[in-house]
Amino acid sequence: MRHEISILILGLLAVLTTASIVAAILSVRAPKPLSSTLVNLTQRINAWWVMVALLTVAFFFGRYGMTILFALISFAALREFVTLTHTSRSDHWVLLGMFGIIIPFQYWLVWTAWYGLFVIFIPVYCFLLMPAITALHGDTERFLERIAAQQWAVMISVYCVSHVPALLTLDVPGFEGRTLLLIAFLIIVVQGSDVLQYIFGKLFGKHRFSPNVSPSKTWEGLVGGLVSASLLGALLSFVTPFSPLQAAGVAFVACSMGFLGGLVASAIKRDQGVKDWGHLIEGHGGMMDRTDSLVFAAPIFFHIVRYFWTV
Amino acid sequence: MNKLSLKTFTLLQTVTSVGLSALAWVVTGVRPIWNGSLPSGRQRIYFANHTSHGDFILLSACLSEKERAITHAVAAGEYWGKSRLRRFIAKDMLSSVLINRQWTTPEENPIEIMLSVLDQGHSLILFPEGTRNMTGGPLLAFRSGLYNLSMARPEVELIPCWIENMSRVLPKGQFLPVPLLCRVVFGPPVAVAPGEERRAFLERAHATLLALNPRPERGD
Numbered sequence: 001m002r003h004e005i006s007i008l009i010l011g012l013l014a015v016l017t018t019a020s021i022v023a024a025i026l027s028v029r030a031p032k033p034l035s036s037t038l039v040n041l042t043q044r045i046n047a048w049w050v051m052v053a054l055l056t057v058a059f060f061f062g063r064y065g066m067t068i069l070f071a072l073i074s075f076a077a078l079r080e081f082v083t084l085t086h087t088s089r090s091d092h093w094v095l096l097g098m099f100g101i102i103i104p105f106q107y108w109l110v111w112t113a114w115y116g117l118f119v120i121f122i123p124v125y126c127f128l129l130m131p132a133i134t135a136l137h138g139d140t141e142r143f144l145e146r147i148a149a150q151q152w153a154v155m156i157s158v159y160c161v162s163h164v165p166a167l168l169t170l171d172v173p174g175f176e177g178r179t180l181l182l183i184a185f186l187i188i189v190v191q192g193s194d195v196l197q198y199i200f201g202k203l204f205g206k207h208r209f210s211p212n213v214s215p216s217k218t219w220e221g222l223v224g225g226l227v228s229a230s231l232l233g234a235l236l237s238f239v240t241p242f243s244p245l246q247a248a249g250v251a252f253v254a255c256s257m258g259f260l261g262g263l264v265a266s267a268i269k270r271d272q273g274v275k276d277w278g279h280l281i282e283g284h285g286g287m288m289d290r291t292d293s294l295v296f297a298a299p300i301f302f303h304i305v306r307y308f309w310t311v
Numbered sequence: 312m313n314k315l316s317l318k319t320f321t322l323l324q325t326v327t328s329v330g331l332s333a334l335a336w337v338v339t340g341v342r343p344i345w346n347g348s349l350p351s352g353r354q355r356i357y358f359a360n361h362t363s364h365g366d367f368i369l370l371s372a373c374l375s376e377k378e379r380a381i382t383h384a385v386a387a388g389e390y391w392g393k394s395r396l397r398r399f400i401a402k403d404m405l406s407s408v409l410i411n412r413q414w415t416t417p418e419e420n421p422i423e424i425m426l427s428v429l430d431q432g433h434s435l436i437l438f439p440e441g442t443r444n445m446t447g448g449p450l451l452a453f454r455s456g457l458y459n460l461s462m463a464r465p466e467v468e469l470i471p472c473w474i475e476n477m478s479r480v481l482p483k484g485q486f487l488p489v490p491l492l493c494r495v496v497f498g499p500p501v502a503v504a505p506g507e508e509r510r511a512f513l514e515r516a517h518a519t520l521l522a523l524n525p526r527p528e529r530g531d
Contacts, residue, residue, distance in 0.1 A: 075490070082489070082490075082491060083491045083492040
């Protein structure tokens with residue numbers, strides 16, 4: 001596995017270095033003051049350096065590192081989500097429970113690989129008990145809106161995100177001890193697809209995909225991004241239990257889900273009247289701005305691998 | 312009593328202030344938005360909306376360590392001076408300035424106490440509503456302290472600071488904070504115009520602070 005990880009890290013370093021050099025050359029040549037697109041591009045690349053560094057560190061700590069890292073990502077994402085939605089004073093204990101009980105318990109289930117409870121703890125127990133607690137408080141103003149927002153918040157930020165480290169619990173025959181590479185594959189392909197969609201959109205984008213939801217998403221960006229990300233998936237098949245063709249197919253499904261995740265996230269932001277989820281990452285906005293695609297891709301990727309590749 | 316002698320931070324106060332700022336960041340990811348003023352070493356009175364005990368922690372977390380060491384929150388003596396423990400927290404740990412709203416002797420005159428802090432070159436954090444706002448309305452009417460301080464020390468900058476979301480992080484009667492993102496918006500300095508009446512100035516300062524709210528459409 002060490003061999004594959006070294007190749008992945010070297011590849012990422014090469015891509016980021018190239019990106020930084022290109023951005024530096026563009027910035028030197030461009031008229032001053034720099035356009036906001038160029039400033040944002042540099043900020044984004046710098047943020048990518050930090051994110052890749054963090055992921056690499058978490059990788060070296062293996063299961064511990066991944067579980068803790070994604071629990072923290074859930075925390076940051078949930079905090080952004082709840083901040084945006086309407087809450088009332090009587091929701092205090094439910095909100096505290098979301099951060100103090102649901103996140104630790106869900107990641108404990110991931111850690112202990114208790115699959116049966118991991119898949120139903122949030123969609124069954126939490127979804128029934130959270131509205132019950134809210135109803136017990138007796139505050140019915142905008143009740144359905146409040147409980148719906150709470151449930152969707154834990155669904156997106158905790159349940160979906162926790163499927164990334166849960167990949168480590170899968171038993172793929174002939175792939176023992178290498179499940180960390182599944183996480184690397186998923187993240188690289190899905191985040192790569194975001195970047196590729198952005199690049200194809202900037203270069204060739206003409207026809208808007210859904211002007212009401214997200215003005216920046218175009219058909220050209222979508223098709224170019226998905227096709228190239230699927231190719232990237234095929235190229236990376238050597239780190240997975242998939243054949244190149246299977247890897248391209250899995251990458252295509254994951255990246256399509258990622259695209260839909262971005263679309264849903266944009267719709268929520270538009271509904272709440274904000275541009276970004278938060279201010280955590282310079283140039284990217286908040287945690288959810290960076291993970292919206294991963295959030296939708298992770299559970300589907302998890303279940304595809306689990307259904308077709310595990311015993 | 313009104314001859315408060317202030318020193319720079321003791322070790323306990325430095326540790327407390329660094330710890331609380333870190334805690335504020337973990338819980339609220341607090342970030343300053345400088346919208347009309349900039350961080351500077353100048354002597355200032357920061358005046359802010361007040362909905363929770365955590366307000367001044369959030370505000371001071373947005374200041375540099377150097378500024379924090381000479382910035383004191385003004386707190387109610389009736390509450391924070393009541394027991395030895397509270398007094399220890401307020402004075403020895405947080406280095407706040409305690410004033411009594413129902414004062415009797417001249418030594419207890421809040422304005423004199425605050426002026427003595429300013430005269431030593433230090434800055435203040437003031438909540439001109441006078442109490443925590445529990446009404447659900449955005450901002451209560453201001454008390455006159457802000458006007459009196461500005462008239463007595465016109466060279467000190469008055470900076471309006473809107474603290475976002477704290478009423479949701481720590482609602483009334485709760486002591487465990489819900490992690491929600493908060494921002495502190497620092498607005499342009501306000502000063503008493505020549506010949507400006509007390510009430511007119513207070514209303515103008517009130518309006519300036521209210522206008523900083525980045526999401527006024529939210530009722531919560």
